[in-house]
Amino acid sequence: MQSSAARCAAAPGPLSFSSVTTDRTSVHSKQTLSRSTPSLLRRSPSFKTAHPSSSNCPAKTFSHRRGPVQCNAAKGDDSESEAPLKEAAGKAIDAAGAGLSWVSPEWLTKLVSTFQGPDDSGVPVANAQLNDVQELLGGALFLPLFRWMLETGPVYRLAAGPRNFVIIGEPQAAKHVLRNYGTKYHKGLVAEVSEFLFGSGFAIAEAELWQTRRKAVAPSLHRKYLSTMVDTVFAACSDQLIAKLERVAASGKPINMEAAFSQLTLDVIGKSVFNYDFDSLTSDSPVIQAVYTALKETESRSTDILPYWQVPLLCKLIPRQQKAAAAVKLIQETVERLVAQCKEIVEAENERLTEEEYINESDPSVLRFLLASREEVSSTQLRDDLLSMLVAGHETTGSVLTWTVYLLAQSPSAREKVFEELARVLPDGRSPSFADTRELKYIMRCINESMRLYPHPPVLIRRAIVDDEIPGGYKVKTGQDVMISVYNIHHSPQVWDKAEEFFPERFDLEGQVPNEANTDFRYIPFSGGPRKCVGDQFALLESVVALAKLFQRFDFELVPGQDIGMTTGATIHTKNGLYMTVKDRQKALSKEPVLV
Numbered sequence: 001m002q003s004s005a006a007r008c009a010a011a012p013g014p015l016s017f018s019s020v021t022t023d024r025t026s027v028h029s030k031q032t033l034s035r036s037t038p039s040l041l042r043r044s045p046s047f048k049t050a051h052p053s054s055s056n057c058p059a060k061t062f063s064h065r066r067g068p069v070q071c072n073a074a075k076g077d078d079s080e081s082e083a084p085l086k087e088a089a090g091k092a093i094d095a096a097g098a099g100l101s102w103v104s105p106e107w108l109t110k111l112v113s114t115f116q117g118p119d120d121s122g123v124p125v126a127n128a129q130l131n132d133v134q135e136l137l138g139g140a141l142f143l144p145l146f147r148w149m150l151e152t153g154p155v156y157r158l159a160a161g162p163r164n165f166v167i168i169g170e171p172q173a174a175k176h177v178l179r180n181y182g183t184k185y186h187k188g189l190v191a192e193v194s195e196f197l198f199g200s201g202f203a204i205a206e207a208e209l210w211q212t213r214r215k216a217v218a219p220s221l222h223r224k225y226l227s228t229m230v231d232t233v234f235a236a237c238s239d240q241l242i243a244k245l246e247r248v249a250a251s252g253k254p255i256n257m258e259a260a261f262s263q264l265t266l267d268v269i270g271k272s273v274f275n276y277d278f279d280s281l282t283s284d285s286p287v288i289q290a291v292y293t294a295l296k297e298t299e300s301r302s303t304d305i306l307p308y309w310q311v312p313l314l315c316k317l318i319p320r321q322q323k324a325a326a327a328v329k330l331i332q333e334t335v336e337r338l339v340a341q342c343k344e345i346v347e348a349e350n351e352r353l354t355e356e357e358y359i360n361e362s363d364p365s366v367l368r369f370l371l372a373s374r375e376e377v378s379s380t381q382l383r384d385d386l387l388s389m390l391v392a393g394h395e396t397t398g399s400v401l402t403w404t405v406y407l408l409a410q411s412p413s414a415r416e417k418v419f420e421e422l423a424r425v426l427p428d429g430r431s432p433s434f435a436d437t438r439e440l441k442y443i444m445r446c447i448n449e450s451m452r453l454y455p456h457p458p459v460l461i462r463r464a465i466v467d468d469e470i471p472g473g474y475k476v477k478t479g480q481d482v483m484i485s486v487y488n489i490h491h492s493p494q495v496w497d498k499a500e501e502f503f504p505e506r507f508d509l510e511g512q513v514p515n516e517a518n519t520d521f522r523y524i525p526f527s528g529g530p531r532k533c534v535g536d537q538f539a540l541l542e543s544v545v546a547l548a549k550l551f552q553r554f555d556f557e558l559v560p561g562q563d564i565g566m567t568t569g570a571t572i573h574t575k576n577g578l579y580m581t582v583k584d585r586q587k588a589l590s591k592e593p594v595l596v
């Protein structure tokens, strides 16, 4: 299996930046040394009131309980990682035309702002110089966005050539924009840049089409179907990974856990959406690479200065577009094949089964649900909706598992609590049932905390469809692109105590699982408002089951000296993979001397 970096570096195109990324720790250490937070407070009165120290702050319950905490930051020097960034930026500036993502000559930015006239929005403009923008070339857009927040304030404008975003890193402003989907904001740029992949799929559809299709699909993820999936899908696929890890543990060789989790989550989503076994844990699936390539293309499109990909002829000629088109073709054909197979089965049994029998059958897949409901829907719409779920549910959950195991590997105290919980809730070592998953509260909090530190995707995009004013008194004009930086909110020292630390206990173990509603939009890993993730419960359940089963059996250690780094392809990936050694806990326990 290729690492994510290897996969993206292989992608040809006018500018393929993916192999150059910034190390997370070094960026952060630079920020904390050289940037001061007071500017953040000065510029946003609304942000002050959202500070956890205010007595009515809901985040207080989550963040004020402290214990021995483990810093998730690995130590590192960034001088080496900056060198390729500078080199790549130099190449980008030299290159002309398509794909010059964000590296806009300053004269163009100034020219555009001259035409636009005076800015009376009250939104401060980030001082984004070409040197700063170079970091975007690593594909880790959210990192400079965080630095600019510390410099400029929680809401600021990022202008580069004709592109111009209002960046939001403050919970109340995010709540306003996300909740007003449909009346004041729509998906806008996201839909434009990913239509080549999702077509009319409901993940990017707007207005009535989105409403109708979401209504049709959402019931397929109801708890009753999810409870069936715990055993038939989540546990069964995890067993495949366990079999693979047993061999790895016996060999003593390291394994790239990021790749392994990507395979696991593809197998899970294949089974639960189409009842199809990609079997990617035992054989290389080209779909993984195709999904990654397609998502990387959507990200590049959102920062390309000129939307040249709207010209069909150019798409045929430019290698980056040829590669993206081939990836989408592969994904679409795979989904079409699966729909056709399932249709035959469902047509044969449609008359036969009651709802109860249907749930008890071994195939509670989304596709089967949609076909059995006999709702009028075209094959293309069905294909695009399922494709939306395949893409949205695969890399996201894989990345959550990757970063949770990464964080746990660096926190012996958290790992001990995981082992203790497993011994208590599942004393006989059995596979967790649906009921058991509710008792695995500490594992759930580790996942919640991992999604705070590493939100997937790290930014959400909307476009204003009317003139608006967002909390803080910032004016937004019709057509304005808005980026909600979930990463900024989740890492903001104004929102979270010890924001950079991995501290699962900040979320009360006996309280509700944190979400956007019970944290008043301080915690939004699944977004919020009408376009909130439809698969949130599915993903949390899948992650709890997978982690419980893996930690029942194994312990994981990071291979020392590796440069983890961060890059994006819609979700946050490592730069070079996550190499770990795996220890079989059962064998280790049985070797322990017995005290008489």
Ligand code: HEM
Pocket: 202, 203, 204, 214, 388, 389, 390, 392, 393, 394, 396, 397, 400, 455, 456, 457, 460, 461, 525, 526, 527, 528, 530, 531, 532, 533, 534, 535, 536, 538, 539, 540
């Ligand atoms: C931990 C894993 C996951 C994360 C972090 C995640 C995150 C998100 C986020 C942030 C959004 C909203 C984007 C926006 O507001 O613009 C979203 C939407 C969506 N997610 Fe997830 N997701 C995950 C797993 C899943 C799974 C497993 C599925 C399918 C079974 C899924 C299906 C979808 C769909 C279809 C949408 C679009 C919903 C709509 O626009 O109405 N996601 N996801």
